[in-house]
Amino acid sequence: MNGADSLVKTLLAGGIDVCFTNPGTSEMHFVAALDANDGMRCILGLHENVVTGAADGYGRMAGRPAATLLHTGPGLANGLSNLHNASKGGTGIVNIVGDHATYHLQYDAPLTADVAGIADAVSDWRRTSESSRHVAADGAAAITAARTHPGQIATLILPADTAWGPADGPVEPAMPPPPAVPGDAAIKAAVEALRRGSKTALFLGGPNLSGDRLEIAGRIAVHTGARLWSPMSNARTDRGAGRVTVERTPYPVDQALEALADFSDVVLVGAAAPVAFFAYPDKPSRLLPPDCRVHVLTTPTEDGAAALTRLAEAVGAMKSEPPLTQFEETGLPTGDLDIDKIAATVAALMPDEAIVIDESLTSGRNLDRLTANARPHSWLQICGGSIGIGPPLATGAAVACPARRVLALQSDGSGMYTLQALWTQARENLDVTTVIYSNRAYAILQMEMRGVGVEAPGPKARDMMELQRPDLDWVSLARGMGVEAARAETAEAFNDLLAVGLARRGPFLIEACL
């Protein structure tokens, strides 16, 4: 058995059975080991940021890490920005990054790079294997790290000779330490804050926006009058009919300041205190009122489930009925297409337990409100702000949940960063319906330029924010990668195409012309 073989067997022993890959020469022994061991599903991406973003989507929906296979420092660099997003979202991922053989590094061959330095920019855990006999234990440690609550980026650098040299066998990964449970003082402070009723917000983040936790938070809110809020971007929010609805912090600073203006107390449950996405001249970075008291019930690495249960018991809310959202049947819009009509159609046609990938940016302005009473669904956002997450995230979520429909709401400028993911969707025949908001602009920059005080940008500035000359043709781009696609210019056409897309097997793309 060689090192690569011992690592693949260790991954399988650790419950990792999906590997998103973009290999190169230094990973050929690992590829051979993937091939030789049953049970590992290998999914090729044609760009590394597809690979890492797919692992993020998989991890968010499967609740356990996928592995990635990347080629040396530059391959890792290509996947770095979606690892940044995954890290900010608290997704566990095990990256296997091949490198030159240990003895070859001294020669500074072309691909020689500071792999560890690149990895450290996004990794919670990083190790370079020193010999083929260490690889299995190193891999086991990476798995334990990736599974540490709520999820961590673990990067194992695998020099080629540690993959091809001899090994003793796989290693069973240890269980990570359980997340810390908050102490009495934190519970007591939260209880006191909740006495202030609607002037208090429970700010829920990370895994506290799905499942039982959300129901328990709903019980607390109903019982105390507190409001339920969340950050502006969240890895996964379960919402819609039958779920407890949580309000979301708006992106525009002025709207956020207004929305949060009346709170005297905020109790953080796995979330940070809300801050502006960017700084702007003469606007504050912190979004809470200056005199608002902030109480940390749990940090993102602590046990939110136990904390919410203890808090509900402390305020006597466990028997309250959580405020479950009602389904509202809505009609289909007609006439000229606009972003609110797209939202209305999405709300009307979204199937039960859809997974919505939201990289709609400015085009998603009212999506949150207009889909609040749709059928139950999971909503996945971009947590690290690095655009180009949508197509890969949709890919990984579909791999994790083959029985659920993935609906990817995608702004055009962002989608162009990782359009290669469409090919993987086609190869794996994934049930992903992508809606491109085709406004032919970096519309968010047009908005931001006004936000920083430039009212009338000149021709060079406008050119850097428009995707015109030439217009992108998303139908051709999708077909070029084997994904069927069509264009919608009216609401009626969009209604029809979305129904078609959601009913068929495999991927489909709709270019919604705005």
Place this chain on the structure above:
Amino acid sequence: MNGADSLVKTLLAGGIDVCFTNPGTSEMHFVAALDANDGMRCILGLHENVVTGAADGYGRMAGRPAATLLHTGPGLANGLSNLHNASKGGTGIVNIVGDHATYHLQYDAPLTADVAGIADAVSDWRRTSESSRHVAADGAAAITAARTHPGQIATLILPADTAWGPADGPVEPAMPPPPAVPGDAAIKAAVEALRRGSKTALFLGGPNLSGDRLEIAGRIAVHTGARLWSPMSNARTDRGAGRVTVERTPYPVDQALEALADFSDVVLVGAAAPVAFFAYPDKPSRLLPPDCRVHVLTTPTEDGAAALTRLAEAVGAMKSEPPLTQFEETGLPTGDLDIDKIAATVAALMPDEAIVIDESLTSGRNLDRLTANARPHSWLQICGGSIGIGPPLATGAAVACPARRVLALQSDGSGMYTLQALWTQARENLDVTTVIYSNRAYAILQMEMRGVGVEAPGPKARDMMELQRPDLDWVSLARGMGVEAARAETAEAFNDLLAVGLARRGPFLIEACL
């Protein structure tokens, strides 16, 4: 005047008048400053690796740096692998990377990242501006660094408040120190090595593969009997009719060992001693014979032009006639298309002073030999081994040299990493003709897998090296980005399409089906 304005004026004062951009919110004041100042050409890329790869192509052909504009740590990360390539190729680039306002970093907003850590992986020079009044001086220092021989990666991190705060005015960049000239001992050792005639190779790298230097090297070779060699990958080689032809180190280790087996002495002129691209079990990393003597005439940072002149004078070769390559008229191939026929057509139709971008990988096997006697041209290769350089490199080279034709020879798998560059070629109406070698595989990996000892890869391994299911349709991909394209299935069709592509204004893409 604000910091951004002072920086743009400093760039212009430093002779930088092209900026490849992919901006975000934190760069909006810099965008406004680009807009407000005449003389700076701004070119948008839809992915950061297009931006950095284009700056590399520009720098190689213009002989001076372009600027890039990138958005925070993740934006820099997206462009990192082509900066790695540029760094290995010795291209000067000034990266302007926006970041959060200094006072906003403490809040860990989503895009907060270790920008400096990411930059350090590829930068020869890196600084974070501390105040708007320092920005101009910092920019001037970056320009000086980027212009340091043969060219360096200089990265200036620009927090948003240093862009929008007050500044005093631009700063004139200092000239970089001239490259060191080799001393008498190095000349003497090289002269002695050259006495061994054809058992000695002059290994030319970096800027020593173009212009007068090549002619002087040719005089030395003719006079002493020494052979002229170059590394396997070079930033720019001027070659073809009327030029001195230099042999190139083969990529396959066994071929390289054989080609270099007879040398007793190697004189390095701006090149490193040749090493294997990758390590392989039971093969050496060093490609020269174990007893071959290696003499460093100049390192890559030293003055190769002065060194070659001094060396030619020392051996009395300045009056020798350099061995200039003869033009050979060749016919056009017919019948089924294959890679050698593509090379033959390229050799026959290549116009005078074409710029050939070579990311053909396995498909380029005999390109070097078959084009040696074509019309004079420049040949640009991938120096850092990170695939996906071709389309951006072609873009930047075409911006630098609007009077020359760019012919991009592109493998399909590599092209998919940065296909977004086609859109920029269309927007700027650049005279780039791209030939996609459409073999629907990572053929180099299929070759490498055999090289590491796996003779019959199984289905999972094969899947990770094939680009089939679905086939990529490059004609649709190109059209989706506004580039006209057509498919060639025969040699005759390829001949016709290449003639069409090279004759028209603006970009054109040929999918050569193999």
